[in-house]
Amino acid sequence: FRKDILFMSKVFYIIIGTFSLILGIIGVLLPILPTTPFLLLTSFCFAKGSTKFHQWFIHTKLYQKHLDSFITNRSMLLKTKICTLAFASTMLLFPLIILDNMFMRLFIIFLYLFKYYYFIFRIKTI
Numbered sequence: 001f002r003k004d005i006l007f008m009s010k011v012f013y014i015i016i017g018t019f020s021l022i023l024g025i026i027g028v029l030l031p032i033l034p035t036t037p038f039l040l041l042t043s044f045c046f047a048k049g050s051t052k053f054h055q056w057f058i059h060t061k062l063y064q065k066h067l068d069s070f071i072t073n074r075s076m077l078l079k080t081k082i083c084t085l086a087f088a089s090t091m092l093l094f095p096l097i098i099l100d101n102m103f104m105r106l107f108i109i110f111l112y113l114f115k116y117y118y119f120i121f122r123i124k125t126i
Contacts, residue, residue, distance in 0.1 A: 009048075009049075010048070010049045011049070013048040013049030014045065014046070014049040014050055016041070016045045017041070017044075017045030017046045017049055017053065017057075020038045020039070020041040020042045020045065021038070021042040024039040024062070024066075025062070028066075033087070034080075034083045034084045034087040034088075035066050035080070036066055036067065036070065036076065036080050036083075036084055037084060037087075037088075039062065039063065039066050039067050040067065040070075042057060043058070043063070043071075066080070069126060070123075073124065074122075074123055075123060075124035075125065076123055076125065076126065077125075077126050078125050078126070081119055081125060084119070085115065085116065085119055089112065089115075092108055092112060095108060096108045
């Protein structure tokens with residue numbers, strides 16, 4: 001039973017990783033969709049799901065171009081930072097406008113502040 005659960009979790013990670021890889025590739029082609037967060041999710045999921053998938057992914061040009069500098073140096077291109085922040089800010093704007101709960105709004109505002117602090121001061125700009 002435990003082996004079945006372990007196998008299913010690996011399959012789950014591979015499926016989510018593949019889906020996020022597809023979204024990351026679309027993000028390369030469409031500038032409105034951020035690439036880096038999806039590729040980070042792909043890397044995480046493939047590392048959890050399969051050593052073979054993870055090794056393949058970290059040797060692709062896509063990984064080398066979009067993630068390698070972030071993983072090794074904790075740095076991003078300015079364009080990547082701006083696109084990621086703009087996309088995340090837009091996505092957080094919807095619940096901020098729609099929700100009437102003051103605690104949730106404060107939490108979302110805290111997320112905004114933390115996100116901008118982290119991207120501006122904790123991740124170096126190339």
